[in-house]
Amino acid sequence: MATKVIMPQMGESIAEGTVVKWLKKLGEHVERDEPLLEISTDKVDAEIPSPASGTLTEIVVSENQTVEVNAVLGWIDGEGAGTAAGTAKAEPAAAPPAIPAKAAPAPAPTASDAPVGTTHPRSSPVVQKLAAEHGVDLTKVRGTGEGGRISKKDILDYVAQTQASVPATSTSGAAPPPAAPALAKIAFAGPTQVVPMTPIRRQIAEHMLASRRAAAHVTTVFEVEMTRVVELMARQGEEFERRHGFKLSYTPFFIRAVVEAIRDFPIINSSVEVTNIVYRRDINIGVAVAMETGLIVPVIKNASEKNFLEVARAVKDLAERARTKHLSVEDVQGGTFTITNPGIFGGLLGTPIINQPQVAILGVGAIEKRPVVRDDAIAIRPMVYLVLSFDHRIIDGAVADQFMSRLKSVLENWAEPVL
Amino acid sequence: MAVLTYLEAIRQGIWEEMERDPSVFLLGEDIGTYGGAFKVTAGMLEKFGEARVIDTPISESAIVGAAVGAALMGLRPVAEMQFMDFISCGFDQIVNMAAKIHYRWGPSVPMVIRGPSGAGVHGGPFHSQSNEMWFVHTPGVKVVVPATAYDAKGLIKASIRDDNPVIFYEHKFLYRRIKDEVPADDYVVPLGKAAVRREGRDIAIITYGAMVWTALEAASELEKEGLSLEVVDLRTLLPYDEESVLASVRKCSKVVLLHEDTRTGGMAGELAALIAEKAFEDLDGPIVRVTAPDTPVPFSPPLEEYFLPNAQKVIEAARSLAAY
Numbered sequence: 001m002a003t004k005v006i007m008p009q010m011g012e013s014i015a016e017g018t019v020v021k022w023l024k025k026l027g028e029h030v031e032r033d034e035p036l037l038e039i040s041t042d043k044v045d046a047e048i049p050s051p052a053s054g055t056l057t058e059i060v061v062s063e064n065q066t067v068e069v070n071a072v073l074g075w076i077d078g079e080g081a082g083t084a085a086g087t088a089k090a091e092p093a094a095a096p097p098a099i100p101a102k103a104a105p106a107p108a109p110t111a112s113d114a115p116v117g118t119t120h121p122r123s124s125p126v127v128q129k130l131a132a133e134h135g136v137d138l139t140k141v142r143g144t145g146e147g148g149r150i151s152k153k154d155i156l157d158y159v160a161q162t163q164a165s166v167p168a169t170s171t172s173g174a175a176p177p178p179a180a181p182a183l184a185k186i187a188f189a190g191p192t193q194v195v196p197m198t199p200i201r202r203q204i205a206e207h208m209l210a211s212r213r214a215a216a217h218v219t220t221v222f223e224v225e226m227t228r229v230v231e232l233m234a235r236q237g238e239e240f241e242r243r244h245g246f247k248l249s250y251t252p253f254f255i256r257a258v259v260e261a262i263r264d265f266p267i268i269n270s271s272v273e274v275t276n277i278v279y280r281r282d283i284n285i286g287v288a289v290a291m292e293t294g295l296i297v298p299v300i301k302n303a304s305e306k307n308f309l310e311v312a313r314a315v316k317d318l319a320e321r322a323r324t325k326h327l328s329v330e331d332v333q334g335g336t337f338t339i340t341n342p343g344i345f346g347g348l349l350g351t352p353i354i355n356q357p358q359v360a361i362l363g364v365g366a367i368e369k370r371p372v373v374r375d376d377a378i379a380i381r382p383m384v385y386l387v388l389s390f391d392h393r394i395i396d397g398a399v400a401d402q403f404m405s406r407l408k409s410v411l412e413n414w415a416e417p418v419l
Numbered sequence: 420m421a422v423l424t425y426l427e428a429i430r431q432g433i434w435e436e437m438e439r440d441p442s443v444f445l446l447g448e449d450i451g452t453y454g455g456a457f458k459v460t461a462g463m464l465e466k467f468g469e470a471r472v473i474d475t476p477i478s479e480s481a482i483v484g485a486a487v488g489a490a491l492m493g494l495r496p497v498a499e500m501q502f503m504d505f506i507s508c509g510f511d512q513i514v515n516m517a518a519k520i521h522y523r524w525g526p527s528v529p530m531v532i533r534g535p536s537g538a539g540v541h542g543g544p545f546h547s548q549s550n551e552m553w554f555v556h557t558p559g560v561k562v563v564v565p566a567t568a569y570d571a572k573g574l575i576k577a578s579i580r581d582d583n584p585v586i587f588y589e590h591k592f593l594y595r596r597i598k599d600e601v602p603a604d605d606y607v608v609p610l611g612k613a614a615v616r617r618e619g620r621d622i623a624i625i626t627y628g629a630m631v632w633t634a635l636e637a638a639s640e641l642e643k644e645g646l647s648l649e650v651v652d653l654r655t656l657l658p659y660d661e662e663s664v665l666a667s668v669r670k671c672s673k674v675v676l677l678h679e680d681t682r683t684g685g686m687a688g689e690l691a692a693l694i695a696e697k698a699f700e701d702l703d704g705p706i707v708r709v710t711a712p713d714t715p716v717p718f719s720p721p722l723e724e725y726f727l728p729n730a731q732k733v734i735e736a737a738r739s740l741a742a743y
Contacts, residue, residue: 126672129700146743152672152703 447499518559573608
């Protein structure tokens with residue numbers, strides 16, 4: 001529960017006061033009644049005690065500004081705020097946590113000046129629900145409530161505005177109507193069994209829909225010959241297992257190949273932030289793992305700094321911990337690119353949804369022997385379909401295909417020792 | 420249509436039920452010869468006679484106990500508490516007998532305990548309480564709190580016809596201050612149904628009893644500022660109308676819970692829990708309570724004024740909730 005710090009009435013005739021000095025820094029803990037700031041008015045200068053115990057989460061009025069009596073000077077978040085910060089951390093967002101983002105002192109004390117684009121805007125349950133229904137990114141909505149909070153009216157106005165502008169741009173037809181509620185109620189005929197989604201399921205549902213709406217998905221498919229990799233595994237698989245104590249799998253090959261290709265096309269390893277392209281220096285490759293409860297994506301951190309064996313170890317370790325449910329929050333955070341494997345159950349290819357805030361995802365189909373033409377003869381070769389879904393907002397088809405071509409080349413001409 | 424006061428409407432309702440059903444009878448302190456401390460039963464003795472309008476000794480335990488016995492024998496007693504504050508003397512008979520007999524052995528206990536409650540008339544701590552929550556927390560009884568003259572008549576008639584014990588809270592501040600058009604016909608207002616007194620879209624005020632008028636006053640004031648308030652009158656507190664409460668909350672997404680009763684353990688707390696459980700995802704702001712503080716009702720008029728919720732307090736709460 002957030003508590004307002006207000007400009008007190010320092011005597012009957014006093015209408016305004018000036019903030020002289022904040023005695024606590026943003027994000028600092030303060031006890032109730034502990035001096036929080038100094039103010040100056042026409043009659044007296046005074047030290048203002050904190051109205052509550054907690055963290056100073058927002059300074060609305062910065063030093064040397066004069067505001068009316070009862071104006072909100074700042075916000076103290078109570079002890080409960082600790083858990084809120086914890087949840088915020090758990091999100092895989094690459095952006096810094098909320099407090100530093102708000103750190104810049106607002107130039108004016110009015111609520112309408114709250115920055116659009118705050119990473120964790122304050123809202124309410126009904127606003128969250130409406131945002132999910134309409135696929136609204138709350139960081140884009142201007143809040144007019146206290147401390148810049150987004151109110152129900154704010155989001156409804158935003159939806160009305162954005163919907164009004166949609167027909168002009170979406171004549172291509174393929175896109176789903178943005179007004180379609182994500183979680184609609186349906187009247188079913190006949191007997192049914194209703195099972196509520198688990199929290200992880202709901203998160204996946206929201207995450208997938210949000211990505212579909214946020215990114216301009218385009219998919220490209222390449223067919224890659226896996227002869228060298230397959231032969232290498234046949235030749236050195238046993239020796240690998242004997243030396244390192246676990247089975248050699250295909251996944252590290254794809255990760256290493258992706259890392260190589262990303263080096264040449266770094267935009268594949270970027271994110272979109274409003275109108276900026278944010279290039280990520282670390283290459284952290286997420287690998288989607290199907291679990292009974294749902295999908296989970298452990299991340300191989302700094303994959304570009306690992307050799308083949310180190311990548312293989314990291315994959316094995318994460319997969320094992322995913323299956324035994326021993327993954328930590330860090331293990332699933334910070335991915336910059338994702339590989340998914342629809343081929344595991346025999347699928348030839350799939351068109352995956354981008355894992356936000358990333359801009360591309362690689363789908364690996366089943367590796368199987370197929371007749372292919374080599375030197376005008378039909379040959380039998382182990383082949384795989386590689387599928388890249390990418391965000392056409394920032395990646396054009398030419399770049400995506402060059403990336404894929406590089407990937408194909410690395411795999412087909414595999415040179416790195418595996419042992 | 421006749422314009423009746425809240426008090427006259429209650430009298431007319433009881434009168435009609437006495438005429439309609441010979442098993443209905445009245446008992447209480449000074450209700451016969453004197454016509455009741457507030458004159459609700461004036462003229463009843465002359466009209467219906469000593470057998471059906473019974474002056475009792477000053478013993479609420481005896482009044483309620485006799486009513487329970489009579490109800491078990493097939494009559495429909497309407498027992499008056501001279502002030503609802505004194506209902507505590509009949510508490511055991513209500514919560515351990517009237518409320519539990521049907522559950523324990525099946526027979527119904529069709530009886531009404533009615534009387535004046537509430538503050539605002541400088542009655543001091545023994546003549547001003549709003550103690551309805553004692554009985555809202557007693558499964559087996561119904562608790563009714565009319566706010567208008569029309570409802571007062573329709574609800575007292577429905578209460579007398581109900582086969583369960585009904586505790587009927589008349590607000591003494593409204594007795595002669597509230598007047599509205601009351602049909603002379605036989606009609607009832609169903610128990611357990613709330614009424615939307617004013618439609619609005621920004622904030623829902625859920626309230627009951629005299630505070631309905633306070634809420635309406637605040638709503639008219641705030642309309643001038645462009646704030647649209649919906650006012651829901653619960654009318655029955657047990658069983659209360661969940662659907663109406665949730666519908667208004669879902670519509671407005673912000674809610675002020677208002678009652679004259681003290682804060683802790685009040686109806687507002689119950690409603691807040693309901694809203695949090697069933698309409699959490701429709702909320703656009705904190706659930707706000709405007710209630711009396713946790714003290715006895717003060718005798719001193721300035722203190723009583725400070726104690727009671729009023730339109731100004733509701734306006735301030737609604738303004739800050741609107742700005743949230």
